[in-house]
Amino acid sequence: MIYKQEPLKKVLRLLCIQCIAADGLKPKILEFYKREIVHSYGYHHLITFERLEKCGLLYMQEKTPKKSYPILRSTLNLVVNNVNEREPNDIAYVHSGYAPLTVRLVSWMTQSLKGLKYVADMVKHLPGPAFNDHQKLSTTQDRLEHSDNHTLVYFLGGCTYAEVSALRFLAQHHPNNATFTIATTKIINGNSLLDTLIEPCSKDTIPDFLT
Secondary structure, eight states: OTTTTOOHHHHHHHHHHHHHHTTSBOHHHHHHHHHHHHHHHOTTHHHHHHHHHHTTSSOBOOSSOOOHHHHHHHHTTOBOTTOOSSSOSSGGGGGTSBOOHHHHHHHHHTTOHHHHHHHHHHGGGSSSOOOOOOOOOOSHHHHHHTOSOEEEEEESSOBOHHHHHHHHHHHHHOTTOOEEEEEESOBOOHHHHHHTTSOOOOGGGSOGGGO
């Protein structure tokens, strides 16, 4: 794809997926990708790689991979075969067989206290810090006013339309008749996310000796 000069966003999306699924890329492989992309698309994309690494979308593999993605895929049933998209019975229909990890976590968290503990174990396999905070209701009146099974799901950094659709489907089929309010800083997709990270080629990035 790189040799054929396929669209850079398409190439980078596949690299990021490979990196996350493999718990990082081996140093030689990562350097190979950097070199080939810089040769094919421009040296200014060294800045692009720096941003991708800073965001945790591209990173070097540890000596002993944690195998986080295979664990999450299996335990959270992220990949569902033969999903029926016309009459779906699982949130995986939004990606034709892949369930958004965020919505799977919400599903487990809102079903029972056991599910909440299960999610706490799962987030250990995700990058970045995590914390659990429980808000205590002070009076009986507060408990009565907040007795409905209503959950605010807040996405920091943005969420996709597929995640919104999956949460709506979950609300319609939730065993505890849960309702969800969705809040997010932005609606994004793979391309719009990369648009904020890819360094554009401009005169400011071209050294004087090349002009």
